[in-house]
Amino acid sequence: MGRYIVRRVLFIGVVLFGVSVLTFFVSHIVPGDPVVVALGEHAREDQIRDFRHKYGLDRPVVVQYVIYMNGLFHGDLGISIRTRRPVLDDLRDFFPATAELASAAWATAFVIGIPAGVLSAVYKDRLLDHVVRIVALVGASVPIFWLGLVMLGVFYYRLRWLPGPGRLDVFLAQPHAVTRLLLVDSVIAGDWSTLANATAHLILPALALGYFSTALVARMTRSAMLEVLGQDYVRTAYAKGLTARRVVLLHALKNAMIPTLTIIGISFGSLLSGAVLTETIFAWPGLGRYATASAVSLDFPAVMGVTLLAAVIYPIVNLVVDLAYLFFDPRVRYA
Amino acid sequence: MAIRMMRMALPIVIVALVASFNQPGRAAVPRDTLVYVKDISDMISLDPAVVYEFSGVEVAQNVYDTLVQFEGEDLTTPKPRLATSWTIQDAGASWKLTFKLRPGVKFSTGRPLTAKSVVFSFDRAIALNKSPAFLFREIAGMKEGDTKALSDDTVEVTLPKSSSPQAFLSILTFTIGGIVDPDEAMAHQSGSDRGEAWLRNHSAAAGPYMVERWDPESQVVLVANPNYWGKKPALSRIIIRHIAESSNQKFLLENGDADIASNLTPEQARDAATKPNLKVQTGKSLQLVYMAMNIGQKPLDNVRVREAIRSAIDYDGIVRDLLRGTGKKIQTIIPEGLFGYNSNTPFQADPTRAKSLLSEGGVASGFSVELMVPTGPAPGGVKWSDIGAKIQSDLAKIGIKVDLREIAQAQLLAIYRAQRAQMTLILWGPDFPDPDGNVGPFTDYGANSIAFRNLYKDDRLAQLGRQAAVERDAAKRKEMYRDLTERVLHQGPYVILYQPTIPFGLQKNVTGFVWSPIGWADFSKVAK
Numbered sequence: 001m002g003r004y005i006v007r008r009v010l011f012i013g014v015v016l017f018g019v020s021v022l023t024f025f026v027s028h029i030v031p032g033d034p035v036v037v038a039l040g041e042h043a044r045e046d047q048i049r050d051f052r053h054k055y056g057l058d059r060p061v062v063v064q065y066v067i068y069m070n071g072l073f074h075g076d077l078g079i080s081i082r083t084r085r086p087v088l089d090d091l092r093d094f095f096p097a098t099a100e101l102a103s104a105a106w107a108t109a110f111v112i113g114i115p116a117g118v119l120s121a122v123y124k125d126r127l128l129d130h131v132v133r134i135v136a137l138v139g140a141s142v143p144i145f146w147l148g149l150v151m152l153g154v155f156y157y158r159l160r161w162l163p164g165p166g167r168l169d170v171f172l173a174q175p176h177a178v179t180r181l182l183l184v185d186s187v188i189a190g191d192w193s194t195l196a197n198a199t200a201h202l203i204l205p206a207l208a209l210g211y212f213s214t215a216l217v218a219r220m221t222r223s224a225m226l227e228v229l230g231q232d233y234v235r236t237a238y239a240k241g242l243t244a245r246r247v248v249l250l251h252a253l254k255n256a257m258i259p260t261l262t263i264i265g266i267s268f269g270s271l272l273s274g275a276v277l278t279e280t281i282f283a284w285p286g287l288g289r290y291a292t293a294s295a296v297s298l299d300f301p302a303v304m305g306v307t308l309l310a311a312v313i314y315p316i317v318n319l320v321v322d323l324a325y326l327f328f329d330p331r332v333r334y335a
Numbered sequence: 336m337a338i339r340m341m342r343m344a345l346p347i348v349i350v351a352l353v354a355s356f357n358q359p360g361r362a363a364v365p366r367d368t369l370v371y372v373k374d375i376s377d378m379i380s381l382d383p384a385v386v387y388e389f390s391g392v393e394v395a396q397n398v399y400d401t402l403v404q405f406e407g408e409d410l411t412t413p414k415p416r417l418a419t420s421w422t423i424q425d426a427g428a429s430w431k432l433t434f435k436l437r438p439g440v441k442f443s444t445g446r447p448l449t450a451k452s453v454v455f456s457f458d459r460a461i462a463l464n465k466s467p468a469f470l471f472r473e474i475a476g477m478k479e480g481d482t483k484a485l486s487d488d489t490v491e492v493t494l495p496k497s498s499s500p501q502a503f504l505s506i507l508t509f510t511i512g513g514i515v516d517p518d519e520a521m522a523h524q525s526g527s528d529r530g531e532a533w534l535r536n537h538s539a540a541a542g543p544y545m546v547e548r549w550d551p552e553s554q555v556v557l558v559a560n561p562n563y564w565g566k567k568p569a570l571s572r573i574i575i576r577h578i579a580e581s582s583n584q585k586f587l588l589e590n591g592d593a594d595i596a597s598n599l600t601p602e603q604a605r606d607a608a609t610k611p612n613l614k615v616q617t618g619k620s621l622q623l624v625y626m627a628m629n630i631g632q633k634p635l636d637n638v639r640v641r642e643a644i645r646s647a648i649d650y651d652g653i654v655r656d657l658l659r660g661t662g663k664k665i666q667t668i669i670p671e672g673l674f675g676y677n678s679n680t681p682f683q684a685d686p687t688r689a690k691s692l693l694s695e696g697g698v699a700s701g702f703s704v705e706l707m708v709p710t711g712p713a714p715g716g717v718k719w720s721d722i723g724a725k726i727q728s729d730l731a732k733i734g735i736k737v738d739l740r741e742i743a744q745a746q747l748l749a750i751y752r753a754q755r756a757q758m759t760l761i762l763w764g765p766d767f768p769d770p771d772g773n774v775g776p777f778t779d780y781g782a783n784s785i786a787f788r789n790l791y792k793d794d795r796l797a798q799l800g801r802q803a804a805v806e807r808d809a810a811k812r813k814e815m816y817r818d819l820t821e822r823v824l825h826q827g828p829y830v831i832l833y834q835p836t837i838p839f840g841l842q843k844n845v846t847g848f849v850w851s852p853i854g855w856a857d858f859s860k861v862a863k
Contacts (some may be wrong), residue, residue, distance in 0.1 A: 033749040039466055043646055045783055049471065082552070093551060149582060157586040164592055165583050168552065170370055170574050283578050285552040293376055298745050 003066075005319070012315045019311040020304065024068065027300045028061045034081050034298035055081060055301075068304070079300035082294060086191060087305035095309065096180035097167060098286035102203050102271045105210030109264060114216040114253075117221025117260070121229060122248055132218060139215025144274050147280035148208040155204060163201050165283035172197055205282040208275050213267035220263040224256035230240035231255075245288065257328045272310055357457050367571045369845075369861060370586055373580040373597040375555065381546055382461055382534035383513030387466035392510050393855040394555055394575065398451025398541040400514025402434050402453070402490075403504055408619055410768040411674050413504045417448065417514060417541065418490075423807075424498045430494040432503065435671055438488060442516040443560040444547045445536065450484030455517035457482040459529045468513040469766055475503045499804040501674075505769040509853070515539055543568045543859035553577055557858070568863035569847075582769070587713040588613060588840045594863060595848060596840040600716040601659040603661040604838035611843075617661075618837040622672045622714050622764040623773070624662070626706070626726065626830040631790040632757045636706070638826055639696030645734045646683045647689035653725055654833055662833035667820040668777040668793045670834045672852045675770040675803075677818030679824065689733045701734025706758040707751070709744040714762055714835035722832070723760055751788050759788075762835075768853050770816055771804040778823060796822055 035051050052058045056067055071078055077087035120132035155162045167182055175189040186195040229252050237247045275288035287306060294302035325332045352667035364370045375390035378467055383399045403413035440448040458479045461471050462604045476495040479855055483491045494503055518531030538546040544557040559574040578584050584596035585603045589610060615819040628635040650664045661863040667677040708723035720741050727737040751759050765772025776784035780799040803815035816853035
C-alpha cells in the first residue's frame with residue numbers, strides 16, 4: 001500500500017515533466033507575440049527588445065525551457081508577462097477562490113447527485129425517477145455559460161433571492177486573509193455575517209458549476225444501484241428480514257459507489273474547465289479567469305503555472321479516489 | 336450514507352437560505368459611495384510611471400494630480416492644476432517651460448508638494464522606462480536632469496527644439512505627469528525600483544482620492560484624500576468592480592447594486608434608457624476604427640484602387656445599422672475633440688464611381704484580397720467580424736472579393752506590425768491628446784508605426800507633420816493639419832470608418848459624470 005502510494009506520487013512527477021514539455025513547446029509555437037500583447041500596439045521597437053530580453057524571450061526555446069525548469073526546481077514559476085508579477089504570487093491569490101468554488105460544486109455533486117441517484121433507482125419508473133432523469137439529462141446537456149446567466153437572471157435579477165456576481169457584497173470588508181478561502185477565513189475571524197454573505201454568494205456559481213457533475217453522478221449512481229439491487233446478496237438481505245432502508249443504504253449503495261467514485265474523480269476535470277466559464281459569468285476572481293486571460297495574452301509563464309498546478313491536482317484527486325475504493329470494496333488491494 | 340449526507344448538507348442549506356434572505360447587498364448603494372462596474376481585467380499597475388492600460392489610467396488619473404489638466408471634454412486648452420501658471424520660452428537651441436506651483440498643496444501623506452516632488456516624479460518616470468516613458472523620452476525628448484527645481488515653488492523643464500511644447504503640455508495631463516510623494520515612494524523602495532513594486536497597488540499622491548485597496552480581477556476601492564487641496568469630493572468612496580459580462584453589468588445597474596455601468600452593448604443601453612430609475616449618457620472617445628491597406632500588396636499600391644475601395648464602403652450603414660448610435664462617421668486621421676480635426680467626409684458608397692476608379696487603376700474586373708479582423712467586439716460594441724462582413728459585402732458590389740480572416744488580436748498585430756498584412760481592420764487611439772499623437776503614427780514611415788506597417792512613405796507629408804507638431808501659431812498649425820489630413824484622406828492607405836462613442840448606464844440620481852475622451856471620468860465631480 002505504502003509502496004503503491006509512493007509509486008503514484010512518483011508517477012505525478014513523470015506526468016508533470018510530460019505536461020511541462022508539452023505545454024511549454026506548444027505555447028511557444030502558437031503564432032503571435034506575447035510582447036506585443038503585453039506592451040500594446042503602440043510599443044516602440046527598443047521597448048519590445050528590452051522586454052523580450054528581460055523575460056528571456058530572445059533566447060532559443062530550448063534554452064528558455066532549461067531556464068524555466070531550473071527555476072521550477074527552485075520554486076520559481078517565472079514572472080507573468082501580463083500581470084508582471086511572479087506567477088507563484090498570482091496562483092496564491094487566485095487559486096483559493098477556485099478551490100472554494102470547485103469544492104462547493106463537488107460537494108453539490110455528492111450531496112445532491114448520490115441521493116438523487118439512489119432515490120431514482122429505488123423508485124425506478126415512478127414519477128420521482130422520471131423527474132431525476134430529466135433533470136439529470138438537462139444537467140448533462142446545458143452549457144454552463146447559459147445556465148449561469150439564466151440562474152443570475154432568475155434568482156438575482158428577477159426574484160432577488162440570492163446575491164449577484166462576486167464573492168462578497170462590495171460593502172462588506174473581507175476577513176483577514178489566512179487561507180484566502182472566504183468561508184474558512186470568516187470562520188477563523190468569527191465573522192458570521194461575512195460567512196453568511198459569502199455562502200449566499202457561493203450558491204449560484206456552485207450550482208451552475210456543479211450541475212453537470214451532479215447530473216453525471218446521479219445517472220451513474222442510478223445505473224449502478226439498479227445493477228446492485230438485482231444481485232443475489234440483496235435478495236438474501238431482504239430474505240433475512242432487513243429493512244429496505246438498511247438494504248439500500250448499507251448493502252447496495254456501498255457496492256454501487258465504486259463506479260460513482262470513478263465518475264466523481266473524472267468529473268474533477270470538468271470542474272476545472274467549467275470554472276473558466278463560471279468564473280467569468282459570476283465575476284469570480286479565480287484561477288479559471290486568470291488562465292483564460294493568460295492564454296489570450298499568450299502569457300507563457302502564467303499558462304505554464306496554471307497547467308502545472310492542474311497537473312498536480314488532477315492526479316492527486318484521482319489517487320484519493322483510488323484509495324477511497326479500499327473503503328467501499330475490501331476486495332481491492334494495492335501493492 | 337445518503338441520509339448522512341443529507342444531514343450534513345442541512346446546516347449548509349439553512350445558513351445559505353438565511354443568508355440569502357438577509358443580504359446586506361440588497362440595500363441601496365450608500366449616498367457617499369459610488370459603485371462603478373466595468374471590465375478592469377487589463378489593470379496591471381496603478382503607478383503613474385507604469386500604468387498605461389485603460390482601467391488603470393482611469394484610477395491613476397483620479398489619484399495623481401498633474402501640473403496641468405484638460406477639463407471635461409475640452410482637449411484643446413490645458414487648465415491649471417498643481418501649476419497655477421506656466422510660460423514657454425524659446426531659448427535658442429531648446430524650449431524652456433517654467434511652471435509656478437500652487438501654494439499649500441499637500442500629499443495624502445501630509446507632506447508638502449514642492450518643486451523637488453515634480454523633479455523626482457518626472458525623472459523617476461524616465462528612469463523606470465516603463466510603457467508610458469516614451470511620452471517623456473521620445474515624444475518630449477526629455478532625459479533625467481532636464482527637470483529642475485528653481486525654487487520650492489518653481490520648476491523648469493528643458494525640451495529639445497524638435498519637441499512640441501504643446502504636445503508636452505498635453506502629455507503632462509496624462510498619468511505619467513502625475514506627481515508622486517518622493518519620501519513615501521522611496522520609503523518603500525525595493526532594490527532600485529523607486530517604489531514601483533509598492534506603488535503598483537498603493538498610492539502616494541495629491542489627487543482627490545487615494546487607493547484603499549486593489550484586489551486583482553475583483554475590485555479597486557478609492558477613498559477621498561483628506562489632505563486634498565481642491566473642493567472636497569461629494570463621494571467619499573469609489574468602488575470600481577470588475578464585472579466583465581455586460582449582461583451582468585446591466586443586472587447590477589437595474590437592481591440598484593451599481594451606480595454606473597460602462598460596458599453596455601448598444602442594445603442594452605437602449606433598453607436601460609427605458610427604465611424609470613436609469614439614464615444613459617454617451618462618452619466621447621479619441622479612438623478611430625479604420626481599415627488599413629498595405630501598399631506593398633498589389634493592387635493596393637495603386638492610389639486609384641485605394642480611392643475606389645474608400646468610395647465603395649457604406650459608412651452610413653455601418654454607423655446606423657451596426658453601431659446604432661455608438662459611433663460617428665469621420666474619415667480623416669485626427670478625431671473630433673483634438674485640435675486640427677477635419678470634419679470632411681466626402682466618401683459614401685458610390686459603386687459607379689468606385690468601379691470607374693478601379694478601371695482607371697487597371698483592375699476593372701476586380702481582384703481578391705484578404706482582410707484580417709480581430710476576434711471579439713470592436714469599439715462601439717459591435718463585433719469586428721460584423722464590420723468585416725459589411726465591408727466584404729460592400730466591396731463585392733464592385734467586384735472585389737474579400738476573404739475574411741478572423742484572428743486573435745495578438746496574432747493579428749504580429750502580422751500587421753511585420754508589414755505582412757494585406758488589409759487589416761483595427762483601431763487606433765492617440766497616446767496623448769494632441770494631433771501629433773495621430774499624425775506621426777499615420778503619416779511618418781520613420782515613426783515605425785501605422786505608416787510603416789502599410790509601407791506608406793511620403794516624405795513631404797511626414798515633414799509637414801513634424802513642422803505642424805512644433806508650430807506655435809494656432810491658426811497656422813490648424814491650416815497645416817488641414818492640408819495634411821486632406822492629403823492622407825485621398826492618398827493614404829487608410830479607410831477611416833468611425834469614431835466610437837461609449838454608452839454609460841447610470842442611476843438617475845448620479846450627476847456630474849463626464850467622460851473625458853482621454854479615457855477617464857473625474858470622480859471628484861460626481862455626486863448622487
